[in-house]
Amino acid sequence: xxxxxxxxxxxxxxxxxxxxxxxxxxxxxxxxxxxxxxxxxxxxxxxxxxxxxxxxxxxxxxxxxxxxxxxxxxxxxxxxxxxxxxxxxxxxxxxxxxxxxxxxxxxxxxxxxxxxxxxxxxxxxxxxxxxxxxxxxxxxxxxxxxxxxxxxxxxxxxxxxxxxxxxxxxxxxxxxxxxxxxxxxxxxxxxxxxxxxxxxxxxxxxxxxxxxxxxxxxxxxxxxxxxxxxxxxxxxxxxxxxxxxxxxxxxxxxxxxxx
Amino acid sequence: xxxxxxxxxxxxxxxxxxxxxxxxxxxxxxxxxxxxxxxxxxxxxxxxxxxxxxxxxxxxxxxxxxxxxxxxxxxxxxxxxxxxxxxxxxxxxxxxxxxxxxxxxxxxxxxxxxxxxxxxxxxxxxxxxxxxxxxxxxxxxxxxxxxxxxxxxxxxxxxxxxxxxxxxxxxxxxxxxxxxxxxxxxxxxxxxxxxxxxxxxxxxxxxxxxxxxxxxxxxxxxxxxxxxxxxxxxxxxxxxxxxxxxxxxxxxxxxxxxx
Numbered sequence: 001x002x003x004x005x006x007x008x009x010x011x012x013x014x015x016x017x018x019x020x021x022x023x024x025x026x027x028x029x030x031x032x033x034x035x036x037x038x039x040x041x042x043x044x045x046x047x048x049x050x051x052x053x054x055x056x057x058x059x060x061x062x063x064x065x066x067x068x069x070x071x072x073x074x075x076x077x078x079x080x081x082x083x084x085x086x087x088x089x090x091x092x093x094x095x096x097x098x099x100x101x102x103x104x105x106x107x108x109x110x111x112x113x114x115x116x117x118x119x120x121x122x123x124x125x126x127x128x129x130x131x132x133x134x135x136x137x138x139x140x141x142x143x144x145x146x147x148x149x150x151x152x153x154x155x156x157x158x159x160x161x162x163x164x165x166x167x168x169x170x171x172x173x174x175x176x177x178x179x180x181x182x183x184x185x186x187x188x189x190x191x192x193x194x195x196x197x198x199x200x201x202x203x204x205x206x207x208x209x210x211x212x213x214x215x216x217x218x219x220x221x222x223x224x225x226x227x228x229x230x231x232x233x234x235x236x237x238x239x240x241x242x243x244x245x246x247x248x249x250x251x252x253x254x255x256x257x258x259x
Numbered sequence: 260x261x262x263x264x265x266x267x268x269x270x271x272x273x274x275x276x277x278x279x280x281x282x283x284x285x286x287x288x289x290x291x292x293x294x295x296x297x298x299x300x301x302x303x304x305x306x307x308x309x310x311x312x313x314x315x316x317x318x319x320x321x322x323x324x325x326x327x328x329x330x331x332x333x334x335x336x337x338x339x340x341x342x343x344x345x346x347x348x349x350x351x352x353x354x355x356x357x358x359x360x361x362x363x364x365x366x367x368x369x370x371x372x373x374x375x376x377x378x379x380x381x382x383x384x385x386x387x388x389x390x391x392x393x394x395x396x397x398x399x400x401x402x403x404x405x406x407x408x409x410x411x412x413x414x415x416x417x418x419x420x421x422x423x424x425x426x427x428x429x430x431x432x433x434x435x436x437x438x439x440x441x442x443x444x445x446x447x448x449x450x451x452x453x454x455x456x457x458x459x460x461x462x463x464x465x466x467x468x469x470x471x472x473x474x475x476x477x478x479x480x481x482x483x484x485x486x487x488x489x490x491x492x493x494x495x496x497x498x499x500x501x502x503x504x505x506x507x508x509x510x511x512x513x514x515x516x517x518x
Contacts, residue, residue, distance in 0.1 A: 070353075099339065101359075107379060
């Protein structure tokens with residue numbers, strides 16, 4: 001079973017609120033369709049849909065003022081909107097996608113998923129469908145509400161359902177030796193072990209910066225899955241063919257995390 | 260706790276696919292806002308969103324052909340679309356509505372809800388929010404998938420959460436002595452006991468017709484809740500002020516079902 005995460009930066013126009021990147025969504029839907037998706041779960045981020053509203057109402061910090069409930073619901077509504085665009089695009093390309101709304105079946109505890117009922121996801125996979133989930137505004141037993149990130153959802157599902165592979169599709173090529181936007185000599189790292197990753201995290205902490213070019217949060221979250229034997233690959237989903245190749249298990253430009 | 264069911268005929272244009280009745284939705288949102296919704300659950304039907312697609316793909320009859328999975332997902336997508344319009348309208352009027360997607364947490368068994376986890380709904384109600392659910396295409400353990408009607412959802416939630424009142428808002432004034440579209444002398448029945456209802460059902464079965472003017476299915480489904488002491492009132496939600504009056508517990512044109 002594979003999990004494909006599509007970052008908000010790829011499927012939305014990050015600079016314009018509530019604007020989908022329809023070109024990327026259509027191309028990626030075709031790539032997924034061409035692989036003939038079997039035993040695939042998709043999870044997408046919020047980009048210019050969920051993030052601006054969640055930030056404005058401080059949803060990730062939890063309940064402080066009654067007026068935040070409106071923002072909590074509006075954040076979810078924005079994600080429902082983006083999810084509808086994506087699932088419709090997948091269906092148009094023949095991918096048997098089915099939307100699952102995280103806030104309808106997940107409650108977090110201090111921002112982390114506690115119990116997770118995967119019966120419905122297993123049933124959908126068993127029928128050959130592609131469950132499509134997303135980062136969402138969810139109820140939280142400690143702080144009232146919280147933001148459940150798509151990355152946390154990916155990791156939890158990968159561990160619970162024993163995924164074979166996770167493909168992270170973002171707008172960067174993978175993990176770099178330094179931030180490629182700042183350092184000309186920065187090189188893409190094709191394979192990165194947990195030990196090397198740990199070293200980079202420490203260097204980053206010492207320098208108080210993310211030396212990987214913005215991928216540190218993601219790779220830190222991914223470490224547990226890598227340790228459990230899940231193949232984790234980071235590719236640039238903004239470049240044609242890379243997600244498709246990664247899903248096929250073919251060699252592709254990107255970074256593979258290894259034990 | 261009250262449950263308000265809004266029929267698809269009121270919130271959509273039944274004759275035009277995927278067309279919301281925005282005028283009714285806005286007016287009803289204002290009525291609900293003016294009551295100051297506390298301890299309220301809303302459930303809506305599909306009208307011209309869910310029904311045509313579900314019918315075309317024969318979703319309610321369960322899995323027969325692989326191509327139906329696409330129709331199953333498309334039916335859900337249409338309901339997500341309608342739900343988004345309604346929740347957005349409620350939020351615009353200041354109602355702290357929050358969408359819950361039935362297919363994300365309910366699996367039916369031979370078309371009936373078996374287990375129902377109401378923890379999330381209780382938590383939303385506890386926070387002063389208005390959970391908004393809908394009739395949906397859901398997974399079914401016996402027949403693959405099924406249509407979970409909004410009416411079944413209303414009844415199950417009313418019983419599980421011990422609702423005080425159910426308001427059914429449809430496009431007719433209530434239960435009639437005969438079909439008002441066919442019989443000029445048809446009179447609206449302001450109060451109808453279960454015993455009288457049972458008599459009407461038998462007359463209807465004998466004549467092989469619905470003597471109540473189309474409300475028979477609904478009132479039969481409602482009988483269990485009525486027997487358990489829930490106040491059930493049927494009003495015309497297409498007429499201004501009736502849903503509002505019913506939610507306030509005021510006297511209003513319609514039919515009250517009694518034990």
